Amino acid sequence: MTQTERFQDLPLEEVIGDRFGRYSKYIIQDRALPDARDGLKPVQRRILYAMYKEGNTNDKAFRKSAKTVGNVIGNYHPHGDTSVYEAMVRLSQDWKIRHMLVEMHGNNGSMDGDSPAAMRYTEARLSAIAGELLRDIDKRTVEFIPNFDDSDMEPTVLPASFPNLLVNGSTGISAGYATDIPPHALHEVLDAVLMRMDKPNATVDELMTVIHGPDFPTGGIIQGVDGIKKAYETGRGKIVVRSKADVEPLKGGKEQIVITEIPFEVNKANMIKKIDDHRFDRKLEGISEVRDESDRTGLRIVIELKKDVDANGILNYLYKNTDLQVSYNFNMVAIYKRRPTMMTLQSMLDAYIDHRKEIVTKRSEYDLQKAKDRMHIVDGLMKALSILDKVIKTIRASKDKRDAKNNLISSFEFSEAQAEAIVSLQLYRLTNTDITELQNEAASLKKTIDELTGILTSATKLKNVIKKELSAVRKQFAEPRRSVIEEKIQEITITREVMIPSEDVIVTVTKEGYVKRTSPRSHAASNGQGFAMKDSDHLLYEGNLNTQNTILLFTSNGNFVYQPVNELPDIKWKDLGQHLSSIVQLEPNESILSVYPFENFDADASILTVSKQGMVKRSALQDYHVQRYSRTIKTMNLKKGDSMIFAGLVTDETELFIATNQAYGVRFPLDEVPITGLRTAGVKGVNLKDNDFAVSAIMLDAEEKQELVLVTNRGAAKKMKLQEFETGGRAKRGVVMLRELKANPHRVVAVVGTSGRGEEILIETAKGVRLTLAVNNLKPVDRYSNGSFVLDEGTDGTPVTVYRLEKKE
Structure with missing residues (x-):
């Protein structure tokens, strides 16, 4: 007789919905979530019952784990042996379970996430307290149902002589539900049960006089009583768990942080690696070494610090950026009356009390x-x-x-x-x-x-x-409480000074954009000679700074670069620095105008910038203290075709002098330039003729004797006294600085301010010729003089750039 095939024409969503619904129900009720009465998931209950039935109890010898796993799979739990063994191992791990339900001989894993030995190597038996979960099970106290093949009977719940759900907690993920119930101190939970029995309407506040909060097997410090209370009232709440750490002094003024307790369910090895990565990646400069000194006497992690480093600051940084401190979110879901239920503290206690009443009655x-x-x-x-x-x-x-x-x-x-x-x-x-x-x-x-x-x-x-x-x-x-509870969650503030040890360095920036920091030792070894630099380049900035300082680099495109000194590449004096474009992205034609170092940005000062089209603006120094600095930041909003020619730090200066290409000079008080935000365009500083443009800007202090050195495109230079220029108003045309020639007139390349203290002027031509000119060798002349030739335009080329070289002390 041939068998005919039968087809059912059903909508796919109905079939999938039905199948997934059944699967979800099974996962929720019979796999991932604990029972509110005995606090066990089915696999855990089956392991404990199988061990009890086989006589593998606390008062008898240990027995091979493989024997128990085979027994559980064969009689009660027809799933993979690995999942059963892993569940059994977890019940024996004293850093995961507050009161171990299984005692194990052999390697049962570690806090570092190491795997346990295979089940054929380990031996196990029920612990004494697990016996309390199973006490009176043979007196018809709980319901028994047939096992998966109807060959035996298994309990649906254990009698549970103590409230295991709160004592050992639970964690699991099912379909549509997850649970995270933290472990608690046994004596506190029992006191809460007794209080609830005497006073059935006891509030969370009253119960919290005896049950203070979670008690993790790994100890640690719990912060946030409000979060605990909210969780007990609603089933959800958030606390912070941080490691127990002490600062110990070492010889030579150093200190070390010693950690003796870490947060619950944190992998110790991964945490130590993360801490060491912060040191290795130079995100945290104050750490010299991280060691794990844990042994069978207890946990001990040592973080050795460099000299003169703020240990508490380092600790705060690690709390914020590593698993030295973690958030724990209560999500107290359990199976109650065969349904997944969000449990409050009262409903958990009541579920257990009702269960015990039923057990004792049946017994x-x-x-x-x-x-x-x-x-x-x-x-x-x-x-x-x-x-x-x-x-x-x-x-x-x-x-x-x-x-x-x-x-x-x-x-x-x-x-x-x-x-x-x-x-x-x-x-x-x-x-x-x-x-x-x-x-x-x-x-x-x-x-x-x-x-x-x-x-x-x-x-x-x-x-x-x-x-x-x-x-x-x-x-x-009962055991003493392991976790300490603190009322408030501590706010962690981290300053850069904490993360960066104080170290003196020499910072250099060249005109072409090569930057580096050099140790004083490397500088001394070279005797300050032989600084590595390209032939066409010259030193724009050199300063003795500290790693906790910051430098601001201003560029021709109206931007600035915020650069902490500690993040500059550490390069020897005789080696070429790293180009700024490898630190932050620069435009192809963007060049550095000036560099200023800062310890902090609290000073009552401002940054003044001037553009080629004669615009001037000022912004408060505080605005330049930024948190994100992975790219260039706008300091002057330039019009198309414009560029920035000057950026200066205004402290005591009172006036500004702007020189133009067609030899006009304008001098006006700085007060006429208002302080505005970073992204503004500024105000007009000079009234330019057609085809004219600003070439230089000099900040002046009226009380100091200053002189101006002017260099023309024909290779002429001259020195003028500042008194040649009267102070006028902003946005004026200014006065002439050269005598106008009909044929081949001089045009101004740059005007440099000098104090007459032995500075030198560097002139560079289009042909790469460089001339160093001592300012003292120039005699002061009047405004209408065209100066004297210092270069031959024909042979040496046209001057294109002029810089003041300050004489080193």
Whole structure:
């Protein structure tokens, strides 16, 4: 007979929705989420029950883990052996579980994330406290259901003599639900249960007088009582867990940070690597070495610091940027009445209390039935002993055991159970003393029956039994709290000074954009000679600075570069520096105009900038202190075709002098330039003729004696006194600085301000000729003079750039 294929035409979304719904229900109820009553996931419950049933308990020897895993898979949990073994190992890890439920011999992993040894190498047994979870399971206290192949029975929940869900916590991800319940101190949880039993409407505030908050197996410091309270009230809340760290002094003025406790579920090895990466990547300069000195006596991580470094500042940086401090988010979801439920502290305690009431009630019913059955037997034996001779005679006259029992029942009105006990009685028991023993047993049984009946009929007695048992567990297993709780979450502020050790360096910047910092040792070894630089380049800035300083580099495109000194490349004096474009991206035609160093940006000063089209602007120094500096930042909003020709730091200067290409000079007070934001264009500084443009700007201090050196495109130079130019207003044409020639007139290349203290002027021509001119060799002349030739335009080329070289002390 051929089998015909059957097709069902169903919408895909219905099929997938139905299948995924069933799968999700299974994952939620029977895999990833713990039960609110015993705090266990199914795989954990099955492991504990399998070990208990096989006699692998705390009072017996250890047994191979593989044997237990095989037993769990074969009888209760038809899944992969790896998942079962991993669950079993977790129950034995004292840094993951507050009170271990499994004791293990052998390598069961580590805080560094190391894998445990294979199950064939390790041995395990139930811990003493796990025995409390299983106590009375054989007294019909919990519901048993058939296992996956109906060959055995397994419990749906464990009796749980202590509230395991709160004590050991839980974590898991299912379909649409996740849970994160932190572990707590056993004695605090039991005190909360007792309080809730005495006062069923106890508030979270009242409960928190005994249960102060989570207690992680790894210790640490918990911050944020408000977050704990919110979690207990709603099921969700956030706390901060930070490592326990102490600062210890070392010889030679150094210090080290010693960490002895780390946050819960943080991988120690990864955390140490991350700390060391901050040192290696030079994000944190103050650390010289990171060592893991942990051994079997306890955890110890040592962070050795460089000399004169603020240890608390380094610690704050590490709290903020590594797993030395983490956030923990409560998400207290558990299976309650077969449904995933967001649990509050009260609902967790109530779920457990209700469970215990049910367990103790069922246990009492079981014990009561046992006591009554035994009482019935004892009554029969006592009656038999009182008529012993008749009983013996009846038994001797019987054909067999069954006949003897029937005769006893019909002759003396014994029950079936009593008759069975009498015919099974051994002869040595038939002594005169046994009647007293039976009478004592009867009295004891009567007392037990009365007690159990009282428990079953009185809610108060039931409550007292539960409280007494919880107190016994508390007395036996309570441990001191490991985590410290602090009320507020500490705000972490990090200053750059903390991250960067104070170190003196020499910073150099060349005109072509090569920057570096050099150690004083490298500078001294070269005796300050042989500075590496291209032949066409010259030194724009050299200064003795500190690694905690910052330099601002101003460019011709109206930008500035914010450059912390510690982030400059550390290069020897005799080696070429690194080009600025490899640190920040520059435009192809962008060049450096000036460099200024700063310890901080608090001074009451401003930055003045001047453009080729005669625009002038000022911005407050504080505006130049930026947080993000991976690219150039706008300092002057230039029009198309314009460029910046000058940037200067205004401190005591009171006036500005601007020189133009067609030999006009204008001098005006700086007060006429208002202070504006960084991205503004500024105001007009000079009124330019057509085809004219500004070439130089000089800030003047009226009280100082200053002179101006002018260089023309024909190679002439002259020195003028500042008094030649009167102070006028902003945006004027200015006065003429050269005598106008009809044929081949002089045009101004640059005007440089000098103080007459032995400076030199560097003139560079289009042909690459460089001439150093001592200012003192020039005699002052008036405004209308065209000066004297210092270069031959024909042979040396046209001067294109002019710089003042300050004489070093």
